[in-house]
Amino acid sequence: MATKKKTRETCEVLCEHPATVRLAKKELIPARQAQQAAELFKVLGDATRVKMLQILAKKELCVCDIAAVIEMSQSAVSHQLRVLRGARLVKYRRDGKMAWYSINDNHVAALLRQGVVHVRHK
Amino acid sequence: MATKKKTRETCEVLCEHPATVRLAKKELIPARQAQQAAELFKVLGDATRVKMLQILAKKELCVCDIAAVIEMSQSAVSHQLRVLRGARLVKYRRDGKMAWYSINDNHVAALLRQGVVHVRHK
DNA sequence: ACTACATATGAGCAGATGTTCATGTATCTT
């Protein structure tokens, strides 16, 4: 019985290469940075938002026009714009009833473009 | 009664700028490309996978070492490696009992790095 | 052949995500 449970009792650490692990741990990105990068990518990880960002990278548009272009409801678009705003990927200005959105910086557009290029070449 | 429901009945298309919409639609990325790009970003959109890719970009590692470095269970790591394999972001080779993983191409590493740089500068 | 080891995978579950529907808020028109 004692011999049978050996695997679990001795712990899972058996095949590790300590030197390699130690080195890799040093080179590992800080947890917070990983989390923030992941959150950025997560926002880009939705086809609706990709489309929105892609057209907003070309031109400033109002909510209604965004909805018309990507063929989604105004509500859905508005919800997603909130996500994009939260991630600071877009900026907006109000002009009376309308809200005009555009991409926040070229960095974002570049990242997006690079992703698109990657899937094209695959 | 008929007047009251006007908003819904006439449809949501009232504020659109037809010329702008038509132009933006032409410039809109094809749906499949948007979907594929989103799927790529979605894979990058998880802190565990970001960490894994980041260390695999520096060095080829076996599953057990990856688990030790990022401090997650072997099972969790294995599941995520499956996702990364599915997206062709990593490659692997077997050597006896061990499986050695590394990043698939520099493209992926560059994309990752760009994301990290973006959150650092924010 | 038997046991230990390294990795892969299926089931199950809690939490996150993206849409719709209904409604709220602010602005414009009359």
Next chain:
DNA sequence: AAGATACATGAACATCTGCTCATATGTAGT
């Protein structure tokens, strides 16, 4: 002031995600 318009938001819902736990698969050593 009242209604219409443009947008935002809360609730509800179905679906997806990422983990754990248990177990399966394949390899090596004895």
